[in-house]
Amino acid sequence: MDRDLIQEYVTALRDRLGWRADVDDVADEVADHLHEHADRLVRGGLDPREAQRRTLACFGDLGLVARTFAEASSGDLAVPTRTTRLAGVAGIAAGGAWLGAAVAAIGGGATDLVRPWSPATYQIWSVVLAVATALTTLTVAGALVRIGRLRTAVGRVTVGVGVLLSLAMTVVGYAVTYLSVPLGLAVLVALRGRPAEARAMVRSLRGLAVWVVGGAAVVLFDEIVPIGPVDSYGDHPVAWLVPFLACALVSASVLAVAGVRMRAERAVDLGDDGSTPFSPAAA
Amino acid sequence: MRGESLKGHLDLLVLAVLAEGPLHGYAVIDALRERSDAAFDLPEGTVYPVLHRLERAGVLASDWQTYHGRRRRTYRLTRQGRGVFEAERAAWNAFATAVTRVLRGPQWTAI
Numbered sequence: 001m002d003r004d005l006i007q008e009y010v011t012a013l014r015d016r017l018g019w020r021a022d023v024d025d026v027a028d029e030v031a032d033h034l035h036e037h038a039d040r041l042v043r044g045g046l047d048p049r050e051a052q053r054r055t056l057a058c059f060g061d062l063g064l065v066a067r068t069f070a071e072a073s074s075g076d077l078a079v080p081t082r083t084t085r086l087a088g089v090a091g092i093a094a095g096g097a098w099l100g101a102a103v104a105a106i107g108g109g110a111t112d113l114v115r116p117w118s119p120a121t122y123q124i125w126s127v128v129l130a131v132a133t134a135l136t137t138l139t140v141a142g143a144l145v146r147i148g149r150l151r152t153a154v155g156r157v158t159v160g161v162g163v164l165l166s167l168a169m170t171v172v173g174y175a176v177t178y179l180s181v182p183l184g185l186a187v188l189v190a191l192r193g194r195p196a197e198a199r200a201m202v203r204s205l206r207g208l209a210v211w212v213v214g215g216a217a218v219v220l221f222d223e224i225v226p227i228g229p230v231d232s233y234g235d236h237p238v239a240w241l242v243p244f245l246a247c248a249l250v251s252a253s254v255l256a257v258a259g260v261r262m263r264a265e266r267a268v269d270l271g272d273d274g275s276t277p278f279s280p281a282a283a
Numbered sequence: 284m285r286g287e288s289l290k291g292h293l294d295l296l297v298l299a300v301l302a303e304g305p306l307h308g309y310a311v312i313d314a315l316r317e318r319s320d321a322a323f324d325l326p327e328g329t330v331y332p333v334l335h336r337l338e339r340a341g342v343l344a345s346d347w348q349t350y351h352g353r354r355r356r357t358y359r360l361t362r363q364g365r366g367v368f369e370a371e372r373a374a375w376n377a378f379a380t381a382v383t384r385v386l387r388g389p390q391w392t393a394i
Contacts, residue, residue, distance in 0.1 A: 028353070028354040032308075033308050060327060060329055061326070069331070069332050069335075
C-alpha cells in the first residue's frame with residue numbers, strides 16, 4: 001500500500017483542529033478509531049487499501065467532522081476567526097485606552113489632587129473612558145465569539161451592558177468605578193465554565209471583575225470609613241481615585257493580555273465544503 | 284435514520300450504551316449501530332464531539348490506556364451521569380408512550 005490514507009486523514013484533521021489545546025488527544029483518539037475499524041475490515045478479508053477507504057467513508061467527511069469538533073456546548077462555533085483576531089486588536093487598544101484614562105484622571109480629569117481640575121479636562125477624561133469601555137466591550141464580545149457564547153442570553157446581556165456603559169461614560173463618567181461593576185460581574189458569569197481549549201484566551205478577562213472590588217472600596221472609603229482630604233463637593237477624592245486607578249491598571253493589563261492571545265491565534269478554516277479528498281464520495 | 288433526526292437523541296443513546304459499562308469510542312459507535320439494527324447510521328466522527336461534550340458536562344469520565352501500541356480512550360458514566368441517564372430515559376419513555384397513543388388513534392369500545 002503506497003499511501004496511508006488514515007495517517008493522511010489524521011494529519012489533515014490535526015491541522016484543522018490545531019487551535020484546540022487537546023489536539024494531540026483528539027488525533028490519537030481518532031487514529032485509534034480508524035485503525036480499529038480498518039483492522040476489523042482487513043480481518044474480514046478486505047484489501048488493506050479498500051479497508052482504509054471504507055473506514056474513512058464511515059468516519060465522515062473531513063470538513064464535517066472538523067466542524068462538529070468545533071461546536072461548543074452552546075451549539076455555536078467556538079473557534080478563532082478573523083473576528084476574534086480583530087477583537088484581539090481591540091483588546092490591545094483597550095489596554096492603551098485604560099492607561100490613558102488613568103493618566104487623564106490624574107491630569108485633572110477626575111480630581112485636582114495632582115493637577116487643577118477643569119470642565120475641559122473632565123470632558124477629555126470622560127471621552128477616554130467611553131472609548132476604553134467601548135473597546136472593552138468589543139474585546140469581551142470577541143471572547144464570547146471565541147467560546148461560542150455570544151448568542152446566548154448571558155452573552156447578549158453582557159454586550160448590552162457594555163454598550164450602555166459606553167454611552168453612560170460620556171454623561172456620568174465620574175461614576176465609572178460604580179458603573180463598571182455590572183460589566184465586571186457580567187463578564188465573570190459569561191466566561192464561567194468556558195471550553196478548555198479556549199481557557200488561555202479568555203482566562204485573563206475574568207480580571208475585569210476587579211471593578212466589583214473597586215466599587216466596594218469606593219463605598220467603603222468614601223461613605224463608611226472616609227479617608228483622605230475632603231474636596232469642595234464634600235467627597236473624598238483619594239477614596240475613589242485610588243480604587244479607580246487600580247481598576248484601570250488591572251483592566252489595561254488583562255485586556256492587553258487577552259488581546260495579544262486572541263490576536264496570536266490563527267483563524268480557523270474549517271473547509272466544510274465537502275470537497276476534501278477525504279469526503280465519503282471521494283473515498 | 285438520517286443524522287438530523289438523531290441529533291436531539293444522541294446524548295441519551297450514548298448514555299444508554301455506556302450504562303452497560305465502560306467502552307472506547309469505536310465500541311460505543313459499534314454498539315449504537317448493532318443495537319439499532321444499523322438504523323442509526325451517523326458519520327462516526329461526529330459522535331466524538333458528543334462524548335467530549337458529555338465529559339465536559341461531568342456526565343462521563345474517561346481514562347487512557349495503551350492498546351496494540353496505540354493510545355486508547357475509554358469512557359464511563361459518572362455517578363451524576365447515571366442519574367441523568369435514568370431521568371432522561373424516564374422522560375423519553377413517557378414521551379414515546381404519549382406519542383404512540385396519539386398515532387394509534389382513538390380506541391373505540393363496543394357498547
